[in-house]
Amino acid sequence: MSGNAAAGGSPARSSAGKASRSTTHPSRLVPGLPLTLGYTLFYLSLVVLIPLAGMVFKTAQMGWSDFWQTVTDPIVVASYRLTFTAAAIAAAINGVFGLIVAWVLVREPFPGRRLFDALIDFPFALPTAVAGLTFSSLYLADGWIGGLGRHVAGSINGAAGLAGFGEVLSADALSWLSFPYSNTNTGIVLVLIFVGLPFVVRTVQPVLRDWDTEYEHAALSLGANRLTILRRVIFPEILPAWLSGLALAFARAIGEYGSVIFIAGNIPGKSQIAPLQIVTKLDDFRTSEATAIGIVLLFFSLLMLLAINGLEWWMGRHERAA
Amino acid sequence: MAEALAAQSRKTGASGTPPPPGHLLIRRVMVATTVIFLALFIVIPVVNVFAQALSKGVDAYVRVLHVASPPDGARLSPAARRKLAAERGQAEKTWSSIRLTAAIAAIVVPLNIVFGLAAAWSVTKFRFKGRSFLIALIDLPFSVSPVIAGLIFVLLLGRGGVLGAWASNWTWPDPFSLHWRGFAQDWWPLAFTRSFTGIIFTPFAIVLASIFVTFPFVARSLIPLMEAQGSDEEVAALSLGASGWRTFRKVTLPNVKWALLYGVILCTARVFGEFGAVSVVSGHIDSNDTMPLRVEKLWNEYNNQAAFSVASLLAFLAIVTLVVQTIVERQTGKNETRQVEEEGMP
Numbered sequence: 001m002s003g004n005a006a007a008g009g010s011p012a013r014s015s016a017g018k019a020s021r022s023t024t025h026p027s028r029l030v031p032g033l034p035l036t037l038g039y040t041l042f043y044l045s046l047v048v049l050i051p052l053a054g055m056v057f058k059t060a061q062m063g064w065s066d067f068w069q070t071v072t073d074p075i076v077v078a079s080y081r082l083t084f085t086a087a088a089i090a091a092a093i094n095g096v097f098g099l100i101v102a103w104v105l106v107r108e109p110f111p112g113r114r115l116f117d118a119l120i121d122f123p124f125a126l127p128t129a130v131a132g133l134t135f136s137s138l139y140l141a142d143g144w145i146g147g148l149g150r151h152v153a154g155s156i157n158g159a160a161g162l163a164g165f166g167e168v169l170s171a172d173a174l175s176w177l178s179f180p181y182s183n184t185n186t187g188i189v190l191v192l193i194f195v196g197l198p199f200v201v202r203t204v205q206p207v208l209r210d211w212d213t214e215y216e217h218a219a220l221s222l223g224a225n226r227l228t229i230l231r232r233v234i235f236p237e238i239l240p241a242w243l244s245g246l247a248l249a250f251a252r253a254i255g256e257y258g259s260v261i262f263i264a265g266n267i268p269g270k271s272q273i274a275p276l277q278i279v280t281k282l283d284d285f286r287t288s289e290a291t292a293i294g295i296v297l298l299f300f301s302l303l304m305l306l307a308i309n310g311l312e313w314w315m316g317r318h319e320r321a322a
Numbered sequence: 323m324a325e326a327l328a329a330q331s332r333k334t335g336a337s338g339t340p341p342p343p344g345h346l347l348i349r350r351v352m353v354a355t356t357v358i359f360l361a362l363f364i365v366i367p368v369v370n371v372f373a374q375a376l377s378k379g380v381d382a383y384v385r386v387l388h389v390a391s392p393p394d395g396a397r398l399s400p401a402a403r404r405k406l407a408a409e410r411g412q413a414e415k416t417w418s419s420i421r422l423t424a425a426i427a428a429i430v431v432p433l434n435i436v437f438g439l440a441a442a443w444s445v446t447k448f449r450f451k452g453r454s455f456l457i458a459l460i461d462l463p464f465s466v467s468p469v470i471a472g473l474i475f476v477l478l479l480g481r482g483g484v485l486g487a488w489a490s491n492w493t494w495p496d497p498f499s500l501h502w503r504g505f506a507q508d509w510w511p512l513a514f515t516r517s518f519t520g521i522i523f524t525p526f527a528i529v530l531a532s533i534f535v536t537f538p539f540v541a542r543s544l545i546p547l548m549e550a551q552g553s554d555e556e557v558a559a560l561s562l563g564a565s566g567w568r569t570f571r572k573v574t575l576p577n578v579k580w581a582l583l584y585g586v587i588l589c590t591a592r593v594f595g596e597f598g599a600v601s602v603v604s605g606h607i608d609s610n611d612t613m614p615l616r617v618e619k620l621w622n623e624y625n626n627q628a629a630f631s632v633a634s635l636l637a638f639l640a641i642v643t644l645v646v647q648t649i650v651e652r653q654t655g656k657n658e659t660r661q662v663e664e665e666g667m668p
Contacts, residue, residue, distance in 0.1 A: 029557050031566035036444035043437045044459060047533050051474035054484040058477045097359050104356040108349055116356070118648050122364050124588075125640035125647075127595025129614035130633040133621060134367040137374060137630075144370065145362070194363050226344060255467025258597030258614065262621065275469035279602060282473065287482060294473050298466065305465040309458065 059295045062288050070292040075269040076277055080296070083274040086185060087253035090192030095246045098200025099238075105201070106208040120201050123194050132262030135191050139263070185271050187263035195256050196249030203245035207238045240315035247311060251304035254297070371637045374630035386631040389413050412625075415608055416632060419616035422525060425498055426612065427593040430532045434589050435582070438540025442578075443570070445541075446548040447556070457545070460538050471534045472602025479530075480522040490520045523605030528612065531599035536592045543585030547578055547654075580654045584647065591643040595636060 059067065070076065104110070105117050123131065138145050153169045160167065211234070219229045257275040265271035272280070274297050281290035376383055389409045392398060398406065445457055463471065479489040495514035503513045518524040555577070559569040575582075597614040604610035611619060613636055620629035 029560055030447045030553050031560075032443060032570075033448050033450075036440040037448070037450070040437065040441040040444050040456070043440075043537070044456075047530070047537060048459070048462060051478045051534070054478035055470075055474045057484055097355070100352055101356045101359060104352050108353050110353045110357075112357075116360055118644060119360060119364050121644060121647065122368065122640065125591050125595075125643040126368070127597060127614050127633075127636045127640070129595070129597040129617050130371060130636050130640075131367065133617060133629060133633050134370045134374070137626070138367060138370050145366070194367070197363060251465050255465075255470070255598075257467065257469045258601075262618075275467050275598065278469050278473060282476060282602060287477065287480070290473060291477060294470050298470055301465045301467060301470075305458075305462070308465075 055291060055294065055298075058288070058291045062292060066288065067292045070289045071296055075272075076274075076293055078269045079272050079274045079277045079293075082185065082188070082271065083254055083297075084300075086188045086192055086273070087250050087256075090189050090196055090253050091246050091250040093189070093193050094196045094200050094249045095242065098197065098245060098249075099204060099242060102201045102204040102208055106205060120198050123197050128195065128256065128258030129262065131194055132191055132259035135194065135259065136187065136263040139187060139190055185264065188260050188271070188273065191259040191263050192253040192256060195259060196253050199249040199252065200242065200245035203241045203248070204238050207241045211237060240311060244308060244311040244315060247304060247308045251301060251308065254304070255301060368637060368641075371630055371634050374626065375634040377630075378627050382627055383631050383634075385409060385413070386628045387413055387416060412620075412628065415611070416616055416628075418609065419611040419613050419632070420635075422528075422610070423594055423612040426525065426529055426532055427590055429497075429529050430536060430593050431586060431590055433533060434537050434540050435586060437537055438542075438544055438582075438585060441541040442544035442548050443574075445545055447553050460541050460545075463535055463538055468535060468596065468598030469602055471599040472531050475527055475530050475534070475603055476522055479527065483522075489522070492521065493517050493519045494526065496525075522603055523607060523610065525610060527603035528600050528610065531603045532593050532596055535596050535599050536589045539589035539592065540582065540585035543581045543588065544578055547581045548574070551577055580650050584650045584654075587643055587646050587650070591639060594639055 101120070105113060105120075137143050144151075156169055157167050160169075215233055216229055219233050224232070255275065257273070257279075260273050261276055264273065264276075266276060268277075268280075274293060278290045278293050278297070281287075281293065389406065392406070441456075441460060445453060476483065478484050478486075480486055481490055483489065494517060496516040496518060497514075499514050499516040500512055501515060502511060505511050507513075518526065521527050521530075555573050556569050559573045560566070564572070594612075595614060596612070597618075600612050601615055601618070604612070604615060608619075613632055617629050617632045617636070620626075620632060
């Protein structure tokens with residue numbers, strides 16, 4: 001799935017593979033071009049092109065002023081702002097932790113490494129609705145993690161009670177232990193971190209794996225300290241892959257719907273994401289407004305797709321130059 | 323994959339020198355960060371699904387799917403009888419969602435297999451103008467919000483849609499209601515017992531939305547491998563006189579079978595788990611609920627344990643997906659496919 005898209009960004013090109021591929025391409029000998037290409041185009045038009053064209057057609061039917069009015073409605077603007085801010089924060093956090101996770105999975109042998117490595121793909125396999133469900137029950141005020149402070153205070157009090165001290169802590173004394181997410185938009189960021197987690201790891205991992213450690217030894221022997229090596233030698237190498245992973249995680253988070261609606265408060269103008277705005281408008285049979293919001297979202301998704309393709313192209317060039 | 327990873331690191335270890343060891347404390351902290359991060363965001367949430375599903379015991383878990391009849395002759399109070407009927411109704415709705423999801427997967431996955439094979443064949447065996455554009459187009463659903471995937475079908479086929487006037491009056495039989503009625507009425511012994519009118523807010527729309535969201539999976543997992551393998555073996559078979567179809571069946575298919583399986587598994591998992599696109603086109607009608615929509619409905623009814631029970635079935639499916647994926651990656655030697663995966667891409 002998107003895992004492939006993510007892994008597809010890795011620039012692990014071997015010159016041997018290149019040579020074997022660029023042997024003869026005997027298009028003339030292999031049959032089936034009209035059949036397979038025709039079927040591919042037919043299927044794509046039916047499922048993708050015609051529906052997308054229908055959407056553009058619907059938007060074109062709308063007057064410009066209607067479109068502009070819908071798109072600049074304060075509630076709609078707030079939903080865009082929330083979507084993009086939450087997606088950006090989640091992507092940034094994934095950028096930092098994904099880099100650490102990728103590094104550790106490649107370079108540090110520790111017990112259970114294989115298991116953790118396999119677990120990275122879990123967010124791709126787990127239905128988003130299930131993710132939203134379990135996160136909302138975990139991180140909200142009465143969940144395992146959301147209510148951690150109260151749970152700990154309760155167990156300390158229980159132990160103290162058994163020992164005969166009575167209550168030593170008030171129920172809220174350890175509330176700083178609780179994650180401060182309950183009923184705020186931080187919940188949205190949390191599920192978006194989950195949803196985008198594999199992208200950065202899976203794009204950076206192959207680059208780190210193919211990295212020749214000779215460079216590090218060389219830099220070390222030339223007197224560079226470790227931070228300098230990390231900053232000046234290793235990071236430039238993984239930068240394109242890392243950026244590509246960030247962009248993929250961000251693009252995924254912009255469109256995410258299933259997991260977010262479970263954990264968000266879904267209050268219009270405050271905690272409603274843009275895709276939910278579309279669904280709400282559709283439920284009210286305000287189709288053209290839904291279309292307008294959708295077109296803007298689609299525009300940004302395609303922009304991200306373009307950016308990702310550009311990054312992958314850069315990555316390819318980067319690799320050849322190295 | 324882990325195997326492949328280990329093999330890879332062994333390989334680089336043999337050719338190069340081991341990396342200079344970093345500061346022990348920093349390394350420990352990084353490993354700890356990784357473990358805690360993955361535990362917080364993956365392990366605990368998944369364990370939580372099963373813990374919440376079983377929070378009221380195994381009996382309650384089973385009751386979500388199967389409500390046992392009371393023993394014969396047992397006298398039930400009216401309240402207990404009502405409760406039993408309500409539970410039965412809920413279990414029946416849950417089963418209907420499971421059946422619908424499986425039926426949709428049974429339609430969508432084969433269609434996507436055929437598409438994936440055709441697309442991969444045309445894109446990897448030939449060079450033509452617009453080829454990289456076509457590959458980019460196949461990737462499109464990955465970057466489009468699932469809600470928009472649903473929306474475009476509503477705009478096309480819904481009331482007031484571009485083809486709405488035709489689509490909302492179109493009557494089509496439910497293929498799963500086909501049954502044997504014998505020769506008494508007509509010379510043709512098969513008949514449908516149910517039919518639908520319209521497309522949006524029927525399972526047909528769910529199939530369309532699911533296809534949109536999942537069609538890249540098979541193609542995406544085949545293209546890099548077929549690109550890497552080239553056409554040499556096919557050309558050899560063809561020049562020895564095999565027909566195109568026979569070449570495909572005897573040469574190409576065995577070469578790509580693991581990648582095909584991989585794509586089929588990812589596609590199936592996504593069909594079962596798709597929420598946004600399906601939610602938009604299903605119209606919140608009970609009979610249109612797939613499993614994720616059923617989870618949402620139970621959650622909205624404050625029936626958390628039941629919601630988690632259905633969710634646990636989906637989570638179990640995700641775990642199976644991951645296990646099979648790991649096995650398949652081991653089979654194909656993921657290193658090789660990984661390396662060529664990029665080369666297939668524009």
